Amino acid sequence: MSKMDRRSFLRFGGLCVLGLGVLSGAEVLAEKQLKAAPASPALVGKKWAMVIDMKKCWEAGKGECRDCILACHRAHNVPDIANPKEEVKWIWTEPYEEVFLDQKQEYTAEGIQGKPFLVLCNHCDNPPCARVCPTKATFKREDGIVMMDYHRCIGCRFCMAACPFGARSFNFRDPRPLLPKLNPDFPTREMGVVEKCNFCAERLEAGALPLCVEACRQGALVFGDLEDGNSEVRTILRSRFTMRRRPELGTGPNVYYAI
Amino acid sequence: MLEKALMGGKRYWSWLILLLAMMSVGFRFYLLQLNQGLTITGMSRDVSWGLYIAQFTFLVGVAASAVMVVLPYYLHNVKAFGQITIFGEFLAVSSVIMCLLFVIVDLGKPMRLLNMLLYPTPNSILFWDVIVLSGYLLLNIVIGWNVLEAERKAVSPPDWVKPLVYVSIPWAVSIHTVTAFIYSGLPGRDYWLTALMAARFLASAFACGPALLILLLLIIKTLSKFDPGREAIQKLAQIVTYAMVISLFFVGLEFFTAFYSQVPGHMHSLAYLFAGLDGHGKLIPFMWAFAFLAIGALILLLNPRTRQQESTLKVACGAVFASLWLEKGLGLVVAGFIPNAFGEVAEYLPTAPEILIALGIWATGALILTVLYKVAVSVKEEVA
Ligand code: SF4
Ligand code: SF4
Numbered sequence: 122m123s124k125m126d127r128r129s130f131l132r133f134g135g136l137c138v139l140g141l142g143v144l145s146g147a148e149v150l151a152e153k154q155l156k157a158a159p160a161s162p163a164l165v166g167k168k169w170a171m172v173i174d175m176k177k178c179w180e181a182g183k184g185e186c187r188d189c190i191l192a193c194h195r196a197h198n199v200p201d202i203a204n205p206k207e208e209v210k211w212i213w214t215e216p217y218e219e220v221f222l223d224q225k226q227e228y229t230a231e232g233i234q235g236k237p238f239l240v241l242c243n244h245c246d247n248p249p250c251a252r253v254c255p256t257k258a259t260f261k262r263e264d265g266i267v268m269m270d271y272h273r274c275i276g277c278r279f280c281m282a283a284c285p286f287g288a289r290s291f292n293f294r295d296p297r298p299l300l301p302k303l304n305p306d307f308p309t310r311e312m313g314v315v316e317k318c319n320f321c322a323e324r325l326e327a328g329a330l331p332l333c334v335e336a337c338r339q340g341a342l343v344f345g346d347l348e349d350g351n352s353e354v355r356t357i358l359r360s361r362f363t364m365r366r367r368p369e370l371g372t373g374p375n376v377y378y379a380i
Numbered sequence: 381m382l383e384k385a386l387m388g389g390k391r392y393w394s395w396l397i398l399l400l401a402m403m404s405v406g407f408r409f410y411l412l413q414l415n416q417g418l419t420i421t422g423m424s425r426d427v428s429w430g431l432y433i434a435q436f437t438f439l440v441g442v443a444a445s446a447v448m449v450v451l452p453y454y455l456h457n458v459k460a461f462g463q464i465t466i467f468g469e470f471l472a473v474s475s476v477i478m479c480l481l482f483v484i485v486d487l488g489k490p491m492r493l494l495n496m497l498l499y500p501t502p503n504s505i506l507f508w509d510v511i512v513l514s515g516y517l518l519l520n521i522v523i524g525w526n527v528l529e530a531e532r533k534a535v536s537p538p539d540w541v542k543p544l545v546y547v548s549i550p551w552a553v554s555i556h557t558v559t560a561f562i563y564s565g566l567p568g569r570d571y572w573l574t575a576l577m578a579a580r581f582l583a584s585a586f587a588c589g590p591a592l593l594i595l596l597l598l599i600i601k602t603l604s605k606f607d608p609g610r611e612a613i614q615k616l617a618q619i620v621t622y623a624m625v626i627s628l629f630f631v632g633l634e635f636f637t638a639f640y641s642q643v644p645g646h647m648h649s650l651a652y653l654f655a656g657l658d659g660h661g662k663l664i665p666f667m668w669a670f671a672f673l674a675i676g677a678l679i680l681l682l683n684p685r686t687r688q689q690e691s692t693l694k695v696a697c698g699a700v701f702a703s704l705w706l707e708k709g710l711g712l713v714v715a716g717f718i719p720n721a722f723g724e725v726a727e728y729l730p731t732a733p734e735i736l737i738a739l740g741i742w743a744t745g746a747l748i749l750t751v752l753y754k755v756a757v758s759v760k761e762e763v764a
Contacts, residue, residue: 206424206726219722249567255504256495275495276418276488279506281428285568287721291428291488293419312417313488370567 162328166346168246168265169320170375171334172357173239176232177341189239190214192336193318198309200299209290211318212241212333220366220378238378239342241333242267242288242318243366246373250280250289259315265347265375266320274314281315285370289317320344347375381529384758385751391603392754399747406740409733410485418488421734426726427717429486431710431738436482438588438709439745440509440559441581443475443516445589447552448619454545460611463760464597466531467608469524470752471593472552476517478745483510485737505561512555519548524752532759556581563716571649572716574637580630581708587623588704590616591697598694600753606760617693621681624700628674631707649715652725660725663714666706673703 178186193199193212202208214237218225221238244267251259251267258274261267281289295312303309307323310316321331329335334342345352354377357363363377388396413420423430449468452458484490501507523544530537560578567573594616597608638646651657653667677699679686686692714728730738 206426207419208425215722219724222723225723253504253506253566255501255506255510256492257499257501258495273492273495273499274489275492277483277486277506278428278488279504279562281425282569282717283566285566285721287426290425292417293423294417311489315488367568372567 161326164325164328164330166264166325167348168346168375169244169325170265170345170347170354170377171241171320171331172343172354172363172377172379174341174343174357174361174379175236175238176379177339178239178337179236181339181341188336188338189333189342192332195302196304196307196332197319198296198300198304198307199316200296201301202296202299207291207293209292209296209316211290211316212239214238215240221364223367223369224364233380240286240288240366241376242284242320243286243372243374243376244318244320245375247371249283249285249372253279253283255279262322264325266322267317268319268322269316271308271310271314271316276313276315278315285367285372286374289315291315381525381532381755381759384755387758388754392750396747396750399743399750402743403740403747406737406743409736410740412733413485413737414490420731422728422731424726424728426720426724427714427728429713429717430728431730431734432482432486434709434713435738435741436479436486437559437562437581437713438705439475439479439482440513440556441585441704441708442589442592443472443479443513444552444556444582445585445593446472446520447549448586448590448623449593449616450545450552451549452615454542455549458615460609460615464593464608464612466524466528466756467597467600467753468593469520469527470756471589471596471749472520473517473524473752474745474749476513476520476555477748478741479513480510480517481741481744482738485741505558505565509555509558509562512551512558516548516551516555519544519551523548528756528759531763534763553582556585563712568721569716570643570645571712574634576630576633580627580634583623583627583630584704584708585623587620587627588701590623591620591700594620594697595694595701596749596753598690600757604757604761605764606757613690613693614688617681617687617697620697620700621678621687624674624678624681627704628678648719652718653711653715657719658725660718660727662727662729663711667711670703670706670711673699673706677703 190212194201194210197211199209199211217233217236217238218229220240244265246265248259248261248267251257251261254260255277256273256275258270259267259280260270276291278291281291292310292312292314297303297309300309321329321333324331331342331344334344343353343357345354347354349355357379358377361379363379365374365377368374409420421430421432446468449461449465453461453465484493487493496507496510523541526541527537557578560581563569563572564574564577594613597613597616601607635650638650648657652660653663654671655661656664677696680692680696680699681687686696717726717728719725
């Protein structure tokens with residue numbers, strides 16, 4: 122069930138309880154149909170994925186550029202927390218050797234030694250985070266996006282133990298006072314829930330690409346549908362050598378790194 | 381029967397007041413946690429479970445260990461346990477209540493707890509754990525209470541209690557197995573990803589639960605007219621001995637696989653615990669304390685003379701309990717998160733508020749246990 126469906130359903134239920142009854146329920150349903158009727162601009166895919174060309178990123182940004190990170194964190198109301206223990210992050214960088222732990226060796230090519238690699242949720246094919254969640258607050262959508270319902274999450278952090286990529290953050294304190302600037306168009310989170318990258322599901326719905334993809338002036342991040350043979354991601358995957366993080370664990374990460 | 385809990389001497393009441401005081405301190409800090417968030421604990425983005433979940437895990441074991449008195453009595457007719465099954469069952473009741481409290485204080489959004497039942501998710505092990513724990517709690521309350529009531533009236537318990545007892549035996553095994561599955565089914569946490577986990581959990585549970593029960597029974601013996609009997613204590617001591625040997629054997633197996641295979645992922649957590657990793661080693665003293673206590677306990681238990689003598693048996697049981705607490709109630713959970721997904725070591729130690737909240741819950745368990753034991757002992761004194 123998509124997030125929208127669930128929301129409207131909850132609203133429907135809520136109104137009924139309030140005694141406004143069937144009428145309002147019908148209204149909600151009608152409103153939804155109206156929205157769905159005109160050809161929606163939404164981008165649809167069967168299996169969203171991202172290919173990151175780190176070389177492009179370093180060449181232009183000299184390792185200093187943080188455009189994609191800032192754009193994402195601002196837009197999604199990710200708080201600025203200095204304490205690394207409580208940091209909340211959706212997309213950030215880690216050195217090559219730590220991102221690809223299993224590839225760590227003494228004689229790594231100079232070009233990539235210690236270089237920053239972007240990391241984010243991999244929107245895994247077989248996500249252990251969703252498997253362990255006791256409330257379905259983390260769930261996998263039809264289009265492959267691993268989504269979270271911040272209103273349902275009970276903050277048990279089972280998903281954090283289950284994610285082998287360190288992609289999830291917990292709100293150890295109220296994040297709202299720590300927002301550099303509030304974006305009123307995206308919900309803020311409450312203290313006590315887990316959060317992570319959502320592949321910009323809200324933007325896809327409006328027909329836009331994920332913000333990090335758009336924010337990168339070098340075009341280092343490419344987003345698309347893996348099931349579409351003509352998509353840009355598939356074109357790159359056909360022609361370039363790519364790696365994924367910890368494929369041996371069987372989670373099926375959908376973020377690829379072109380080397 | 382409950383009225384018996386209200387008739388106690390001065391010592392009884394001062395003990396209860398002490399526990400209530402600890403509970404209120406814990407509660408006071410829990411309010412602080414509700415207000416400020418889990419930031420008041422030592423947990424972090426990397427070590428996202430700590431003392432609370434570790435206590436939960438440890439206490440599920442204590443709860444499950446009731447089966448070690450129930451099973452011999454009901455399935456093997458070990459008469460010596462006839463008088464003490466009730467104490468095993470009541471220990472299980474208070475342990476499960478503590479477990480549930482530890483799950484609740486660990487939640488970031490405790491007021492949404494019911495979401496677990498409103499949106500039942502059979503693929504989540506945590507969901508199953510809450511189900512089996514609640515069931516086990518109910519079973520033990522119903523069984524314990526009815527058996528005791530019957531004893532008081534000097535009749536045999538109602539017929540429907542027996543089947544429940546039989547159900548409670550595999551059920552006890554299930555609670556700790558399911559709890560082990562929380563850990564042993566996660567990709568990328570090499571320290572936990574071992575099929576041995578459930579077996580290890582059960583073995584250590586069957587050592588530390590009965591060890592605690594021995595200590596409790598000996599306390600009861602000095603404080604009341606009820607005597608559990610030497611045979612019962614000695615039988616329990618044998619169980620503790622076997623379970624402790626198996627438990628340490630299992631720990632040894634983990635060491636062998638890790639260090640003979642030399643696979644880094646399998647060595648790292650153990651290395652962190654006992655020797656430190658990348659210059660981090662806050663848990664080293666605790667883990668060596670575990671090792672020494674465990675070996676000391678084993679020496680006292682294996683030697684028939686020290687096992688049979690009450691004074692040394694007490695020391696051995698205390699050492700079993702403390703060592704397994706260090707191993708399971710601290711090291712096991714924390715080390716699973718070390719190193720993190722990026723191979724870095726982020727350390728964890730509980731903070732003072734966290735410890736006080738945990739102590740508050742232990743005090744709650746002790747209070748429930750005291751009241752239940754008081755009732756049971758009064759009935760036994762009355763009947764005798
Ligand atoms: S990267 Fe982690 S959080 Fe994202 S889908 Fe995979 S397991 Fe879940
Ligand atoms: S913390 Fe929230 S999203 Fe994660 S497993 Fe628990 S309920 Fe699910």
